Amino acid sequence: MAGSELGERTIDESPPEVVSSDDVSIDVETDVLIAGGGGTGLVAALAAAERTDGTITVLEKSDRLGGNTSLSTGMIPAAGTRLQREAGIEETPADMARDILEKNDYQADEAMVEHLCAESKHLIHWLIDEWDITLNLVDDFRYPRHSTYRMHAPAGRNGENLIAELGERIESTPNIELLRNTPVRKLVADGDAVVGAVAGETHTEVIGAKKVILATDGFAGNRRMVEQHCGEISEALYFGSDGNTGDGIRWGSALDAEIAYMDAYQGHATVVHGTGALSTYAVIMNGGFLVNEDGERFGNEAKGYSALAHDVVAQPGGIAYEIFDQRIYEKLEGEFDDFDEAVELGSYTSAPNIESLAETLGCDPEDTASTLEAYNEAVREGEPDSVGRLDSRHELEAPFYGTAVVGALFHTQGGLEVDEHARVRKTDGTPVGNLYAGGGTAAGISGHGPGGYLSGNGLTTALGFGRLAGRHAGAAIEGTDVS
Template identity: 30%
Template sequence: MKLNKIASVMAVMLLTSGVAIAKDQSLANFHADMDSCQSCHSKPIKVSDSETHENQQCRSCHGSYEELANEKLKFDPHASHLGDINCTSCHSGHSKPQLTCNNCHNFEIDMPFADTKEKKKWDAGWNQDKIQKAIDKGPVETLDVIVVGGGSAGFNAAISAKMHGAKVVLFEKAPYTGGNSMLAAGGINAVGTPQQKKKGIEDKVEWFAEDAMKGGRYKNDPKLVKILAEESADAVKWLESLGANMDDLKRSGGARVERTHRPSGGASVGPHIIDVLRKAAVDRNIDVRVNSRVEKIVLNDDKSVAGVVVHGRHSGYNMIAADSIVLATGGYGMNKEMISWYRPTFANMTSSNNVTATGDGIKLAKEIGASMTDIDWVQAHPTIGKDSRILISETVRGVGAIMVNTDGKRFINELTTRDRASDAILKQKDKYAWLVFDEQLVEKKKMVRGYEHLGMLSKANTIEELAKITDMNQLPQTVSAYNKYQKNGKDDAFGREDMPLNLTKAPFYAVKVAPGIHHTMGGVAIDTDSNVLNLQSWKIPGLFAAGEVTGGVHGFNRLGGNAIADTVVFGRRAGEHAAEHALKK
């Protein structure tokens, strides 16, 4: 029997007051004492890996996140940018709860039942004996296409495969989908869109490709870059057809014109796109299973794909058969061991990545003989909040912020590529910098309010006051000179071409930034069909990949706005070709 609304209110009152809750009592015992195990579970008890029934029970009693949101709280977990994720992402019935927000942040929030004993994590290791037993047992389920990873690339692949007639399941190891895509703050680069036409922006596919190649130091695969440029406008159109708003247009570093498309109103692009893709998957009845880690790709004797072994949080180890697999697991930016091995100079650097970016797809592919491309190239983003893991979007500079050193002096063109900007910051005496902007930018960039909310911004009513607060004694002279350059339309100091805003409207803001690991450019080698290649550069039949798990698209340095384009363009291609391969057999 479900808890009724009155019981639910009473439960919340008890939780918040601390009365009648034993020190080591678990959430499960608390609910069982009030009613029974069926407060949360079905009868007989059978928990799916996605914990679907349990999460439905949470909401039936306590309401949706929208209903639970509380504007009076300084930090409200129920209004997170992660969106409508499982309640069990934070609240655990039988073990210590964990605030998912603190995977990136350091919020001091008391979790109910925080004294519950912590149990060993279900995904703490990879058990090779159990993997082999699952293979020996044989498949428990047969599909056309398996998609591994629930970020933008994975969702786009799954939706594309389903629309081409395939039976698809998407597996995500985390308790919620989104991956690194959820954290994307900039936008999606595209050429030849109605948005560009409306603003009178001249752009060409050739320019897009040239900018990407130049940014990647000409180490990109030209064939992949050509596809990225040619299909970028259709990628925006595709997202809009699914319900996305891509009406705002900005310029990112390394681009010669405004081609970074993003939601109007200044919202972050990542949460918006993931929200749209999640709904699109539901609307198309695509089976998305979280808490499900793919731990092995199984091959037939002829080296074609036979399926995968999935380790589910509750279902254990099982082999799932499929004729096609799409790897969309992201990069390895949060795997310290891999960073230390492939890019030792970055070993102690902070990372803006989601905790899920541990290189699983690369390890799965290497194990079966897949070839790697540019695997040792890791991008440092120049503007991660100093002493944090919070990315300050490149579009903050694109919209009008200037970058200065600790003395308050500009030292580089703010719209240069990420690698050059990172190198320039690390050459400054304190190895960090400040981004400086005014209220005009805040009005255009809604996400900046989030930085203020997190306590990352220094704020003052005058530039002189801001200089004093931040100890940047030369900031007033720098701002005065920049405002003259902006008015005249020519940056005599560093040749910045696009200066959309001056710095004249109070209040004025500054945020400390320093380089941190942001994107791994290298990964699994693919061809133009997103088919994974083996060590002899032959196709591995039935294995496809898209997004940050792959190499070749970005060369040695990725331009801002090209990552989302990569996930949409090649995610769609991977899904389409995976479906074609599976259905022709």
Template identity: 30%
Template sequence: MKETVFAAALALSLGSPSAFAAETADVVVVGAGAAGLSASIGAAARGAKVILLEKTTDAGGNTAFAKLGLNAAATPDQAAARITGDSPTLFAADTIRYGHQINDAALVRAMTVTSAPALAWLETLGAKLCLRITPVGSEERPRLMAPCDGTAVGPRLIQVLKAKALQSQVDLRTQARATKLILADQKVSGIEVQTPKGRYQIKAKAVVLATGGFAAYSALVNQVHPSLKGIAPVGFRGATGDGLVIARAAGASLLDLDQLEIRPTVSVKGNVPIEEALRARGGILLNKSGKRFTDETGIRDIVSQDILKQSGHSAYLVIDSEIFDADKALQTYVDQGLMKRCGTVAAVAKAIGANSAAVKSTLNRYYRAYDRKFDQDFARYEMRVRLDQGPWYVAAVKPGVLATLGGIKINDRAEVLGSGDTPIPGLYAAGEVTAGVQGGNMMPGNGLTDAVTFGLIAGAKSAAYVGKTGL
């Protein structure tokens, strides 16, 4: 893992308060996504008085945008489906392989060991999740859990977690933005809060930062990844890295800020990630002049950089019926107006706004490359279809940051680490605001697994720190 030199963009101030009306809590949790809600419930269950601060008008964050599911290993659902041999160890190996081997193994272990109990806990809250038997990617065993009724996972989690938090007497305060930690003798002693009505402070010996990522903090994204200048966030616009600023000011170490989860093809309309596999299955990318400009199957960063170099910093994903008809789910893109059906090559050109002859010439050149099994323009070696089966389908796309993988350095007890890897007493962090769990690439389903498992760990450890160990 790479220790990050404090980025100048992080010097941004979250404001400093003038007058306060002080109050107290045992644990203050900052951010009401999956991590913050899980931490709040976990701490409250051990008898802590918890205040949960949320800067927007409701709980949700990026969690509310998650559609696919979350992972858990060695579960009763796997046993029922006769999927044998899964374990936290195998799940950890998958996570580290996906993460390009730069994950913190101890954090990954904590997540994978906690995944099955966390899932069982979510089920007791009424999450109603079912195992998705078809593998999502290259995981060794199917272990993705998603709502049994086929609806999106994120809103379901927020619904059950928020209900449980309120039932557990967690004091959820919306439009309450944490701005700064208060330290006494280098230990946490409280937090400052900004609301539309003014500022106040809360005295608390423990604070859990669960503020999510910084995909929407463009200045920082540009600074850590200048080659992706102009890239926009996918999802929640409030992912502005507040937790990094707050933690850094208190002496926390930050890691791997340059590790971003990029999606090269996010629909220009609606900001929805378009299935990545469509490129591998044979889709090509055209610019506004109707020309190819990259090996579409290349690594995400390079494809994204090449799209950002095109006019309008965007491109058009083109697939044919052979690809479209093989995946029933793609009709949703057409229904949502994200993908246009084009009966002829001339219609493809019209959808792009390009010259018809230019698109015809590009496609003819691609057919020849397919026939020769050699793409002399961009050395794309995987061309699964000839792409000549109309109708064609076209989606306007641009690259986006789905998640940020680096952040606050923590240990497997969710304690925030400062210089010399020494924990900052009373400071905890969980979820996307932290570094080390995902490494350099996120395994599908692990964003939520990280948030829920480390939320529970942070809730338990922060409560224990203030002397609350159970009811």
């Protein structure tokens, strides 16, 4: 994502409004109203359309679909899929759940993690078989702490391509209507049940609905909320969608919804300084590493790009330097749209030796060379290196490549608690009537802080909860079994 497309933070935290149905007049009615046209909202719409002939209305506040899903790699983790079996990989949902829970020290809701992992293979098969979505198993690299290959990626390993296909399916489904530039302003409630919303940009309408799904994402774009809940990353570059202003979470709170894990977030350690492009973490997972301006390693890159983001922010000037070689460059070129975009923007510098690369980048040449030699020696000996890294390493050889990177905030992981059908829960444990949530609006599965984020957790809750919410909402309208 180019720097000109980076999200902008708002400082607006006006009180969320939930108005009584007694105080408004319904202008138009729909069956399922979905607030947000990102991955959660689009998947929810398709799932609902399969369960009801009623009208599903998707309202997107901006002029483009996608939200944070379009800014991601689009890689969806899943366990027990036929794509894995065809590749000779036998994995159970319990294996995937264990990886997620071990990454966050079992701080996440174990039952919900297990539920989403059990549903993950059905999500993948459904997207491929029912909606002809392009997904392929990624079997050439693994993100940190993934015990096997489980990422299912769209073309170009780019979330924009996933969103484009989902958008096409939305447009071709007769009972789904999609309205862009139509932000939801307020929810409408009858007692403690949601019965619609007030929406519109310059002219608002009151839309009555039997079911409402909040797919408005998290609050990473709301400076005040970030400062309140995730203060350690509040000054970092914001790399997410500018629509993530916490609307759904604040509406839920006004309806006495339970809120959890508000300190959790996903950071990213390798956003290119200057161009604003994302240097895919595949650079690191194929053997690259980071140094600071003194040419020193400062964190174990294998702990993941989210946990490492804060370490990068803490370096002098908030800048680190990514070092890799031609083998990695050639392996990633043409495989990752993010990498190709970074190349096109002139993000990477090449040099015949490490000293000249370091001098050009701005890190100490002599110490960077010593760090490289120590890294290569650890690889050759099969021993942990100076930061304790043992995984995903490869001896680096000239010619070398590199770039200056900064740590960034991508999206938040805390929000409204939901049940197994993605229905929003009140503080007493009962569901808020007719209300669902997913993606960044719902409480995630990463525990607390940035370190519990396992790559793919965001899309697990975005698309997983989206499908669960849509299925249940559509079935409830028709009075049929959700199974």
